[in-house]
Amino acid sequence: MPKTNQKLNILVSCGSYSWGGLEMAALESSLKLSESGNSVKLLCSENSILHNRAKECGAETLPFFSTDGKLPLTILKLKKFFKNSKTDVVHTHHSHDLWALAPALSSANPGIKLFLTKHVASGVKKNDFFHKKIYKRVNGIFAISSYIKESVLNTTSIPKERVYILPNGVDISRFNKSRYDRDEVLNSLNIKNDKIVIGLIGRITPGKGHIELIEAAKVLNEKFPGKLYFLMVGTSGKGEEKYEQKIRNLAAGIENLLFNGHTDEPQRFMAAFDILAFPSHDESFGRVIIEAMAMQIPVAASGYAGVLDIITDGVTGLLFEPKNYQSLADSLEKLITDEPLRINLSAAGRKLVEEKYTVDFITNKLIELYTK
Numbered sequence: 001m002p003k004t005n006q007k008l009n010i011l012v013s014c015g016s017y018s019w020g021g022l023e024m025a026a027l028e029s030s031l032k033l034s035e036s037g038n039s040v041k042l043l044c045s046e047n048s049i050l051h052n053r054a055k056e057c058g059a060e061t062l063p064f065f066s067t068d069g070k071l072p073l074t075i076l077k078l079k080k081f082f083k084n085s086k087t088d089v090v091h092t093h094h095s096h097d098l099w100a101l102a103p104a105l106s107s108a109n110p111g112i113k114l115f116l117t118k119h120v121a122s123g124v125k126k127n128d129f130f131h132k133k134i135y136k137r138v139n140g141i142f143a144i145s146s147y148i149k150e151s152v153l154n155t156t157s158i159p160k161e162r163v164y165i166l167p168n169g170v171d172i173s174r175f176n177k178s179r180y181d182r183d184e185v186l187n188s189l190n191i192k193n194d195k196i197v198i199g200l201i202g203r204i205t206p207g208k209g210h211i212e213l214i215e216a217a218k219v220l221n222e223k224f225p226g227k228l229y230f231l232m233v234g235t236s237g238k239g240e241e242k243y244e245q246k247i248r249n250l251a252a253g254i255e256n257l258l259f260n261g262h263t264d265e266p267q268r269f270m271a272a273f274d275i276l277a278f279p280s281h282d283e284s285f286g287r288v289i290i291e292a293m294a295m296q297i298p299v300a301a302s303g304y305a306g307v308l309d310i311i312t313d314g315v316t317g318l319l320f321e322p323k324n325y326q327s328l329a330d331s332l333e334k335l336i337t338d339e340p341l342r343i344n345l346s347a348a349g350r351k352l353v354e355e356k357y358t359v360d361f362i363t364n365k366l367i368e369l370y371t372k
Contacts, residue, residue, distance in 0.1 A: 006371055008033075009085070013043040013092035013101060014050055015065035018237070020203065021287050022119040023050045025168055026093040030059055032169075032363045043090075043097075064100075071100060078104035082112060089370045091115045095122075102137040113370065117142040117166070120284055121151035121305075132157045140369060142166035144285045145306030164369060167309065168287050169362030170353060175294035180271035189258065189272065195229040196336055199273035199297075201266050201288050202280065204236040204244040209279025209302060214251045215325035216277075220332060221256065228336070230257040233269045270295045274342070275335045278302060281322035286310055289317070290357045293349030298342045300331040310357075316348045 010033055014026035027042070027050060034040040044051045046063035054061050064077045078100055081087075090101055090112055098116065105112050116138055126135070135156050141163045143149035152163050186193050198217075202208045210232065217230045236244035251257050263269060266288070270276070276292040278301035285306035292299055293316070301307050303319035311317035318334060321327035335342050 006367075007037050007039070008088045008367070008370060009039045010370075011041050011043055011062070011085075011087050011090045013090060013097045014094045015043070015045045015048075015097045015100075016050065016094050017045055017048045017067070019049040019053075020237075021168070021285075022093055025117070025119065026050065027054055027057065027059070028169075028171075028359065029091075029093075029363070029366070030054070031057060032359055033366070034059070036363060036367065038367075043092075065097070074100045075104045079108040082108035087112050089113045089115065091117070091366075091370075093117045093119065098134050098138070102134045106137055113139045115140050115142060115370070117144065118148050118152055119144055121148055122155045124155060126156045138162070140164060142366075142369070144168055145309045147305040147309070148284050165309075166362065166365060166369070167357060168285055168290070169359035170287075170290045170294050170357055171359045172294045172353060175267045175270070175291050177271055177295045177297075180268060182271050185268060185272040189231070189260070191229050191231070191258075191272065195256075196224075196227060196274045197229045197231055197272050198275045198277055198332060199231045199233065199269065200277050200279070201233045201269065201292075203234050203240075204232075204247055205240050206243060207280060207282030208234075209277075209281060209323075209328075210247045211250060212279040212323065212325040212328050213277050214247070214254070214257070216279075216329035216332060217251075217254055217257055219326065219329040220336070221254070223333065224336060228256060230254070231260060231269065231272065232258065233260045233263055233266060235262045266291065267295060270297060273297050275300065275332060277328065277332060278307070279320075279322075279325075279328055280307075283307055290353050293317075294353045294357075296346040296350045298335055298345035299349065300328065300335060302328075310352075315345075316352050317345055 012030040016023050030040050030042045041060045041062055042054050043062045045065035051063050135158045141152055143152055143165050144167050149163055149165050183193050200213055276297045276299045281302050283306050289299055289310050299317040301311055302322040304322045313319040318331040320331040
């Protein structure tokens with residue numbers, strides 16, 4: 001990636017114990033910023049999934065956060081670190097981290113810049129005295145979509161000029177269909193190569209649209225008997241096992257539908273897709289969409305929230321009515337029956353990602369905003 005002249009000492013922060021798009025973005029950003037020549041440390045929670053993944057990647061970690069709720073102790077650790085380090089920038093991906101970072105920075109080193117990436121919308125107003133004080137210390141907020149930017153402006157006191165839209169990026173060398181043999185992937189899944197494969201990748205949780213795709217599959221199987229295969233990649237999170245069983249029960253009897261479980265290599269399964277279905281109706285951005293576009297897969301997506309930043313209907317993908325399985329089925333039918341449309345959307349999607357959503361492009365924009 002192009003190098004900037006100014007090299008920074010950066011502390012990337014994410015105290016979350018979960019593992020999803022937010023945590024992945026924090027780790028990937030840390031690694032990319034380091035690759036571009038900056039000195040990067042990752043502030044995280046001890047023994048979290050992020051902590052362990054970061055160590056596996058060789059990232060330098062500071063596991064200062066803990067589950068014991070001792071916020072004052074965390075603040076003291078951070079104050080000591082900031083007084084004795086040459087940190088230029090602190091960038092957190094977890095808004096809860098601000099309760100430790102803001103007071104530690106304010107007393108230890110007011111000159112260090114503090115940024116927050118907002119991945120998730122908030123329905124709670126944060127205009128009370130304590131939130132105002134915390135957000136006053138923040139130099140800038142990076143919203144991953146227009147939808148999230150609107151949420152930030154509606155729920156916090158931070159000025160509009162300090163809120164920037166900066167989406168997630170995708171590694172187009174990793175998400176590249178030329179790296180995979182589609183027939184080999186299909187064979188490993190026991191799927192015949194004469195099928196049109198419609199895939200969904202995402203955690204099995206309410207809001208991701210699994211119910212709508214299952215209902216759409218029933219409709220489409222009646223119209224295209226023996227022609228289709230549906231592949232669902234992902235599993236439930238902790239505490240959501242009953243919901244996953246509900247989804248599996250709903251799909252019982254659909255012989256051409258496979259649940260494949262969790263994967264750390266979604267691009268391999270995408271190599272088997274002819275179409276990506278993205279029926280999520282609670283999406284801040286749509287990371288899977290740009291990954292599929294990078295893999296030159298045409299996308300049918302729920303027309304809501306962050307998705308609207310990515311897809312122009314009929315140009316870079318197809319949009320359908322959220323929570324409406326018939327509307328989803330209609331969009332999928334267009335893609336099933338119109339191969340030239342699939343080819344055109346595939347090419348337009350890849351071009352869009354190359355122009356706006358590569359991880360290198362986003363990382364350079366990030367450094368530009370750090371030093372603005």
